Amino acid sequence: MFKRILVANRGEIALRVIRACRELGIETVAICSEADRDASYLELADEAICVGPARAADSYLRIDRVISAAEIGNVQAIHPGYGFLSENSHFAEVCRSCDIGFIGPTPEAMAQLGDKNSARTLAMKANVPCVPGSDGLVASEQEALEVARKIGYPVLLKATAGGGGRGMRVASNDLTLQSAFQQAATEAQAAFGNAGIYLEKYVERPRHVEVQIIGDMHGNVVHLWERDCSTQRRHQKLIEESPSPRLAQATREAMCEAAVRLAKTAGYYSTGTVEFIVDQEGNFYFIELNSRIQVEHPVTEMVTGIDLIKAQIRVAAGEPLGFSQDDIVQRGHAIECRINAEDPAHGFRPCPGRIEKMIVPGGFGVRFDSHVSSGYVVPPHYDSLIGKLIVHQPTRREAIETMQRALKELRVEGVKTTVPIHLEILSHSAFHDSQIDTTFVERTLLG
């Protein structure tokens, strides 16, 4: 097992890793930017090394400085957390070339899964359902029509070089497809200098369901069941829960097995998340595999009782998993709300500043993961997550009730938070009835 590791991240996930290490008896070296220098969670690390100024590109994202910190910190491995360098396969390669352990999968697996096309190819090889679509680019309107008729309408036209919704068009019949194809190609050419267009089935009102997996270096891969992250605002997850409500048990099992097949096919170890969308008929389609720990991992920890960060560190040190698929049972229902320093009344704009006072909720079934306490200053340079409130109860209904009372207990003075929107969602009948898809928040609450 490692004796000393570098925590190459900040905020709550840095604290989460430090906590796991303290329990495992592993010393930690934290990195920080100048903006985070005074954060109290750094006191829980054995050492803290400032790697640069506030701007992430000059500190947390600087591979050379992070590696230098690992060298002067004399660590055996680096935990990348989420975000920043966590899915940078080049960084994982540099670690390997410097003979520093990377607490994550191999750079090869990361690279392969990080590319949309190769990931899709892998998924098909592993017999994991993907959204039906064209086999690569569609060269002409005529080809688009043929594909669309084959997979059925509505279809989505996407620019191969695209992103952020630009160059995307939905078509629900031949007529709209014909006009959409030209528009999309023109827009893509203008925006990205690449008119390449591909086509896939458009899934209406999908649910976002993801499967937590973990594998070791000895070929064992297991899943830890699913999380439902359909409660989103502009593709940002707000609330995550496990189990996914209204998911047929057969679908749940099929998805989880598909996730494990994919990971095995990719030669994947460490923790990972296989993301799917589920359509209104209960069909599920692979989207991507995130080769890191996720923000919402505690939801899975609550229902399975397994500490994912500890397990992730253990397998990175070469230990076998230590549990088999049969050991992993989903017990009760867990919900997580992301508490962000944002102002829901003003378009969720970030609300950095000094937290004058914070009173944290507690009691039965409540877990609060946060690096923040009274007096903490939320820096304007990073994401606005100031805490994750997680509850665990025997039933979903009780979990909602506990989350509501815990949100009302949480007191944050000095900055605005997302607590009001969470309370609004949790009291909505559609949430109670689990009639949630990824468009719910914008459709119902912010429309």
Add this chain to the structure above:
Amino acid sequence: MFKRILVANRGEIALRVIRACRELGIETVAICSEADRDASYLELADEAICVGPARAADSYLRIDRVISAAEIGNVQAIHPGYGFLSENSHFAEVCRSCDIGFIGPTPEAMAQLGDKNSARTLAMKANVPCVPGSDGLVASEQEALEVARKIGYPVLLKATAGGGGRGMRVASNDLTLQSAFQQAATEAQAAFGNAGIYLEKYVERPRHVEVQIIGDMHGNVVHLWERDCSTQRRHQKLIEESPSPRLAQATREAMCEAAVRLAKTAGYYSTGTVEFIVDQEGNFYFIELNSRIQVEHPVTEMVTGIDLIKAQIRVAAGEPLGFSQDDIVQRGHAIECRINAEDPAHGFRPCPGRIEKMIVPGGFGVRFDSHVSSGYVVPPHYDSLIGKLIVHQPTRREAIETMQRALKELRVEGVKTTVPIHLEILSHSAFHDSQIDTTFVERTLLG
């Protein structure tokens, strides 16, 4: 179900009850003394009524004022918490005569179990092992010798009117018994005006193991397994855990069944705790039944996943238990440390005052029940408990590791706390090996 209840207590247990009620959708009226008027947890109640000055005898213990508060607060029932009026059967009777629900057992069951002699008689009737001893008072030295020879040395002489160790003597053979008998009787006469002495088997280095039970008004009684509270200082519990380590499974089951038998025999409902001592050979003996919720109830909640306060309120409202014995499984290992505002370096003297800053531990497997936050003033009038730190992990070893890291995370500035003694105990090899009895702390750490 109740719509509105009075919380007739203060501090963390008042907050605990308020939390449960908020989840159940029950309104709460809190009482407070003048000393607690500004405590922030009162803001979580729907109403707070000041019932008297700081001194508990003039506020929290004043039955007339508590009942008046219930009347002007327009509540249907009173939750007494622990301590204060919680085991006062007269108070329960007054509630009944005023047609206010009492969230606890019947006054009759309380009275019967509150009296040492009738409780012992009940236990014997229920075939629950009691510490072998004289059948009531021993009239003469000769009789004492006969009983002692029958039950075997060492024996303990106790004043029937006694308390606090006065009038107590241990005798390990006939010779010491003869002199001890006269001394004990003389001392008892002088101290209590009653020379009555009884005799029981002296259990050396006992472990304190208690069984959590709950019953409803429909005759159902179940146990929620045991807690080990052997880590004590001067009969004050410091650390509680579940399961009890090194307890043979057959013994565990026999104790738990005995506890249920006793409760059924007593016509008991609500939550209760049956306390036993376990000798070095694994024999267990009934001590008493506490007819209330206990400080350490969260330990049981963690391993069983059952919210005891909610369950207690439900059965008080006449609802059936809603779970059977088979539903109650002990999962993993839970430990609780009582965080008191006391100074371990100076004989654990209470350390009231203003808590300038408090940072609360969090993360996987950690629960913190506390009414305290930065700026809270610990009043000098009540017990010094400022929080309960509870951890839950798959194994005892992991639970200890999590507790250690959580204790180190907890920051309380302004008052001294019991955190250092907890860290000392948790790092002691005897604690790791579960070689703990009720004399451990004084014998090993404070000697």
Add this chain to the structure above:
Amino acid sequence: MAVESSGDVFDVKQIRRLIELMKKHDLTEIDLKQADQRVRIRRGSDDEPRVVAAPVARATETAAAPPSEAKADDSNHVVITSPMVGTFYRASSPEASPFVKVGDRIGPESTVCIIEAMKVFNEIPSGVSGQVVAVLVENGAPIEFGQPLVKVDPGA
């Protein structure tokens, strides 16, 4: 809260409340005077040249100056508070006239109200002599321990 502003200017709780008001309404200064009591709080940066002596001098002057009639009276009032929890009644029965009303002269033994607690009707004696300035609670209202009931001017 009127209840808790007991008239002790050194009451930190009260000061805290004043500061919250200042912050909420963005006040830079609060200056409260009553008889020989004074509370003055200033906040925020203050760049204007100021003869600091002046306000202080004023303060001392104020203290020495004779306070306004009404306020001066006020500070000398005695507030009778509830010794128990219960329901407040101004009269012995719905038909009867109130025990006291504003302007009445009362002695220490005078009953000022009845508090019903647990079906027992407790007559609350004044404890002071003087003139009733205000009755602070509505008939039939629930009251908690320590709640102000009646204000008396002992000097009148």
Add this chain to the structure above:
Amino acid sequence: MAVESSGDVFDVKQIRRLIELMKKHDLTEIDLKQADQRVRIRRGSDDEPRVVAAPVARATETAAAPPSEAKADDSNHVVITSPMVGTFYRASSPEASPFVKVGDRIGPESTVCIIEAMKVFNEIPSGVSGQVVAVLVENGAPIEFGQPLVKVDPGA
């Protein structure tokens, strides 16, 4: 709490609480008077002449005491900080003499040390001209971003 309104102006706990309130809420002044008792606290930079009552004057004088000579000089020094994370070397090799030592005159282009990061040896230029007053890091020590390395007196 009785503690908080003791009426004793010399109650240190109470004063501490007031000061905390001032700091927390950015107050510049609190002035409390009651009968013959008075508590007045002012804080923050204040360049104005202060003619106030005796105890207050004493308090403010202390706060405004001029800094010592040494410290004034100190503030004119320029501290060269590390632009990266790595290992600090005073010389280009174990045998070579240090790039700079105390007393040396240096220019902006002068190399003051080498920082090794990821096997690359980076020469760190001074950036200022002046006289080296202190070398703040031991040879071979690990250094973080922004860590002070060398102190220079640009006026010397």
